[in-house]
Structures are given as structure tokens and as C-alpha cells.
Amino acid sequence: MISLSGSRLLPLGLSSNSPRRVGFSVPRKSGLDSRCSEQRNVVCGCMAPPTNLRSDGFSATRHNDPSKVGNFSIVREHKDDSDVLIECRDVHKSFGEKHILKGLSFKIRYGEAIGIIGPSGTGKSTVLKIIAGLLAPDKGEVFIRGRKRVGLISDEEISGLRIGLVFQSAALFDSLTVRENVGFLLYENSNMQEDKITELVTETLAAVGLKGVEDRMPSELSGGMKKRVALARSIIFDTTKDSIEPEVILYDEPTAGLDPIASTVVEDLIRSVHTKGEDALAKPGKIASYVVVTHQHSTIQRAVDRLIFLYEGKVVWEGMTHEFTSSANPIVRQFASGSLDGPIKY
Numbered sequence: 001m002i003s004l005s006g007s008r009l010l011p012l013g014l015s016s017n018s019p020r021r022v023g024f025s026v027p028r029k030s031g032l033d034s035r036c037s038e039q040r041n042v043v044c045g046c047m048a049p050p051t052n053l054r055s056d057g058f059s060a061t062r063h064n065d066p067s068k069v070g071n072f073s074i075v076r077e078h079k080d081d082s083d084v085l086i087e088c089r090d091v092h093k094s095f096g097e098k099h100i101l102k103g104l105s106f107k108i109r110y111g112e113a114i115g116i117i118g119p120s121g122t123g124k125s126t127v128l129k130i131i132a133g134l135l136a137p138d139k140g141e142v143f144i145r146g147r148k149r150v151g152l153i154s155d156e157e158i159s160g161l162r163i164g165l166v167f168q169s170a171a172l173f174d175s176l177t178v179r180e181n182v183g184f185l186l187y188e189n190s191n192m193q194e195d196k197i198t199e200l201v202t203e204t205l206a207a208v209g210l211k212g213v214e215d216r217m218p219s220e221l222s223g224g225m226k227k228r229v230a231l232a233r234s235i236i237f238d239t240t241k242d243s244i245e246p247e248v249i250l251y252d253e254p255t256a257g258l259d260p261i262a263s264t265v266v267e268d269l270i271r272s273v274h275t276k277g278e279d280a281l282a283k284p285g286k287i288a289s290y291v292v293v294t295h296q297h298s299t300i301q302r303a304v305d306r307l308i309f310l311y312e313g314k315v316v317w318e319g320m321t322h323e324f325t326s327s328a329n330p331i332v333r334q335f336a337s338g339s340l341d342g343p344i345k346y
């Protein structure tokens with residue numbers, strides 16, 4: 001079984017006719033309600049695993065040899081799509097006159113560690129919000145485990161897939177302690193006893209390498225520590241539920257603003273909570289798949305396996321991370337080298 005945890009998200013301007021209203025309820029016992037009225041959460045649930053998984057949790061479907069197909073894109077043919085968790089198909093999105101996404105299509109499969117890259121303003125964060133169900137595409141379709149999302153219906157309502165989103169800014173609640181931030185969804189939604197939540201918060205913080213910070217306020221943490229707290233908040237699970245399963249996490253620029261060493265720590269943490277990784281307590285991670293939007297070369301190299309390159313509202317290249325710097329695609333080459341000369345104009 002795959003389990004995917006809920007997200008904790010700040011208001012992003014859902015349309016008023018959204019079928020999914022996600023206002024936070026009053027957390028039990030912790031008195032968080034008056035301080036968190038602006039917050040809301042997204043989706044919970046579980047789902048059956050794809051049928052063709054290997055014992056390591058990765059798809060047994062073999063990739064064909066990489067080959068260039070048309071427009072320099074590297075395309076890998078899969079025999080079947082039973083391991084596809086998320087698919088965007090011909091997605092369009094405009095903000096007023098700005099046509100941002102112009103027919104975006106890609107698939108994310110079980111077990112994948114994906115990076116979404118591309119020039120600023122090309123719509124990477126917008127894609128994450130569409131995947132998370134915070135924004136609806138104007139045209140095109142998003143499929144969660146093969147089932148079509150209509151409007152802003154949550155992933156749980158569609159297929160049980162739980163998707164967490166970690167923002168660039170960490171998006172912690174400044175007026176809450178680290179403990180309250182990390183345990184927020186459990187205080188709010190679960191039937192767990194408060195002492196159990198406290199225990200779980202401590203354990204989850206330890207898993208991301210933080211000890212003794214439970215009573216601190218976010219303002220007392222460094223930027224890197226805040227990101228770790230945000231990660232802990234995304235991977236905490238309700239242990240009273242029948243199935244405790246991995247989740248999909250969407251990271252929006254998780255290393256932005258960090259020094260190179262702090263970036264490495266966060267990149268390794270992202271790896272460690274994946275099912276292929278091992279957390280700070282030497283336990284296997286529970287995250288089935290993740291997607292990282294990033295500009296940082298180190299994060300591309302260290303934290304993800306496959307890249308999706310967006311430019312002018314479309315996917316112009318997909319390939320493995322090691323193929324990125326040797327790509328013949330002029331857009332990718334310019335981006336990888338940081339050159340001012342090339343098709344990308346600023």
C-alpha cells in the first residue's frame with residue numbers, strides 16, 4: 001500500500017466555486033485555532049500499489065534505451081502505465097492575459113525522484129499547485145492514479161493519493177512552536193492522544209536531524225532548520241491508522257537561500273525520506289515519489305534522478321540528471337551553461 005500524507009498550505013486564492021473547501025477546524029487541546037485561522041490543509045488517504053513494482057518499490061517496467069525523438073526531447077517508452085501516479089495532459093493555464101502553461105504534458109511514475117527546471121516565470125510553481133489541486137487548469141487534464149481530476153477535487157477524493165507540498169519559504173506558522181507546527185495536522189484531524197502526537201513529533205524531528213527544538217518558535221531557527229521542520233511536518237503520519245504508507249511530496253525550491261552546505265543537508269534529507277533512502281534514525285523513508293522545483297545545480301545533481309524542463313509553457317526536454325549537461329537541445333544547453341546567448345531571452 002502507498003500512503004500519502006496531507007499537505008499544509010497557506011491560502012492561495014482558490015476560486016469561490018471550488019468543490020473542495022479546506023478551512024482548518026479547531027485543533028484539539030492545543031489551542032491552535034485562534035492562531036491558525038488563515039491556514040488550511042489539502043488531502044489525505046491511501047491507495048493500492050501499482051501491480052508491477054519490484055521489491056525495492058520501483059517500477060518493474062523497463063525503460064527503453066534513451067533516444068532522441070523530435071525536438072531534442074529524450075523519450076522513454078514504457079510498456080504500460082500502471083505505475084503512473086500523476087499525469088498532466090495538454091495542460092493550459094493563464095493568469096489574466098498571461099498564458100503561462102501552453103499544453104504541458106508529462107507523467108510521474110511510482111518511485112521517481114523528479115526535478116522540474118526551467119527559466120524563471122515559466123510556470124514551474126504553477127505546475128506544482130495544479131498537481132496539488134490548489135489551482136485548476138483552464139484546459140487539459142490532470143490524472144491521479146489514472147483517474148481524472150475535475151476542478152479542484154482533492155487527490156483523496158480522486159484516488160486516495162496523498163500529496164504534500166513543501167514551499168520555498170518553509171511556510172511555518174510564526175506564532176506556533178516547532179512542536180505545534182509539525183503536529184498541526186494531527187492535532188487538527190487525528191484521534192491521536194496529545195502525548196502520542198508529542199512523541200511522534202519528537203521522533204519525526206529526529207528523523208530529519210533535529211533534536212531539542214520542539215519548544216522553539218520559527219523565528220529562533222535558521223533557514224535550513226526551518227526547511228527541516230517543514231519537511232518533518234510533511235512526513236508525519238497518523239500512526240493510529242490501519243495503513244502507514246509513503247506519500248508524494250512536492251518541493252518548491254527547497255534549497256533556495258541556503259548556503260552550499262545547508263543545501264547539501266536538505267538535499268540529502270529529501271533523498272533520505274524517499275523509500276530508497278534511510279532517515280536520520282536509519283529507518284527507510286516512506287515517500288513513494290517526489291517532485292522538486294529548483295534552480296540550484298547542486299539540488300539537480302544530488303536530489304533528483306530525472307528532469308523535466310519547462311520552457312514557454314511546455315515540456316521541451318526530459319531526461320536523466322546525468323544527461324542534462326550533455327544535451328544537444330539548445331535551450332537546455334544555454335540553461336545548463338548560464339550563457340546569455342541562445343534561444344532563452346531575458
Ligand SMILES: Nc1ncnc2c1ncn2[C@@H]1O[C@H](COP(=O)(O)OP(=O)(O)OP(=O)(O)O)[C@@H](O)[C@H]1O
Pocket residue numbers: 013095096098100118119120121122123124125126127
Ligand atoms: N495567482 C497568480 N496570479 C497572477 N499571476 C500569477 C499567479 N501565479 C503565478 N503567476 C504568474 O505566472 C507566471 C509563472 O509563475 P510561476 O511562479 O509558476 O513561475 P516559476 O517558473 O515557478 O518562476 P520562478 O522560477 O521565478 O519561481 C509568472 O509570471 C507569475 O507572475
